[in-house]
Amino acid sequence: MTEIKFKITRYSVVLAREMKYPNRVTVRAQITCIGAKRDTMRIFFLHPRSRKPRNTYDSKSKTATMYIEADHYERFIDLLRNERPVYAYIDLVNPDRCRIYTGTEPVGEGEEP
Numbered sequence: 001m002t003e004i005k006f007k008i009t010r011y012s013v014v015l016a017r018e019m020k021y022p023n024r025v026t027v028r029a030q031i032t033c034i035g036a037k038r039d040t041m042r043i044f045f046l047h048p049r050s051r052k053p054r055n056t057y058d059s060k061s062k063t064a065t066m067y068i069e070a071d072h073y074e075r076f077i078d079l080l081r082n083e084r085p086v087y088a089y090i091d092l093v094n095p096d097r098c099r100i101y102t103g104t105e106p107v108g109e110g111e112e113p
Contacts, residue, residue, distance in 0.1 A: 001092065002091070002092050002093050003089065003090060003091055003092060004039060004064075004088075004089075004090040004092065005087055005088065005089050005090075006035035006036070006037065006039040006087065006088050007035060007036065007085055007086070007087050008033040008034070008035060008041075008080070008085075008086045008087060008088055008100065009034060009035055009036050010033075010034045011031055011032060011033045011034065011080050012031070012032045012034075013029065013030070013031050013032075013077065014029065014030045015028070015029050016028065016029070018047055021044075023053060024051060025044060025046065025050050025051065025053060025067065026046070026047040026049065026050040027044045027045055027046055027047060027050065027070075028045050028046070028047050028070045028073070029044075029045040029070065029073050030042060030043065030044050030045070031043045031045075031073075031076060031077065031080070033080070033086075033088055033100065035088065037062075038062060039062045039063075039088070039090075040061070040062060040063040040064070041063070041064045041065075041066065041088040041090065041098065041100065042063060042064070042065045042066070043065075043066045043068060043076060043100075044065065044066065044067050044068070045068055045069070045070040045072065045073045045076075046067055046068065046069055046070055047070065048069075048070065052067050052069075053067055054067075054095065054096060055067060055095035055096050055098050056095055057090055057092055057095050057098075064088070064090040064095060064098050066098050076100065079100060079102065080100075083102045083105075084102075084103075085102070085103040086100055086101070086102055086103075087100065087101055087102070087103065088100050089101065
């Protein structure tokens with residue numbers, strides 16, 4: 001198996017001015033996306049002065065970790081709040097290709113006024 005895909009069924013958000021982690025990463029926000037079978041994708045939104053590590057996947061905990069610049073936070077949270085269904089994709093060969101995405105939607109669905 002070289003990839004994992006799962007439907008995101010729940011998510012949580014942590015916001016702060018600055019959160020420091022043991023791997024010398026400083027973040028401003030974290031979104032944790034969880035699937036029905038406990039597959040997890042953690043998305044860390046980096047403080048501008050933080051180093052940017054490579055994305056990772058831990059098969060034991062079934063957790064992918066993505067590191068993204070903080071200015072992308074609004075796009076990710078908007079997708080999770082306003083779209084359905086939303087999926088996670090984890091590339092086990094190259095975790096830097098991890099992402100979240102929507103299912104197929106009708107053309108012109110748009111937002112409600």
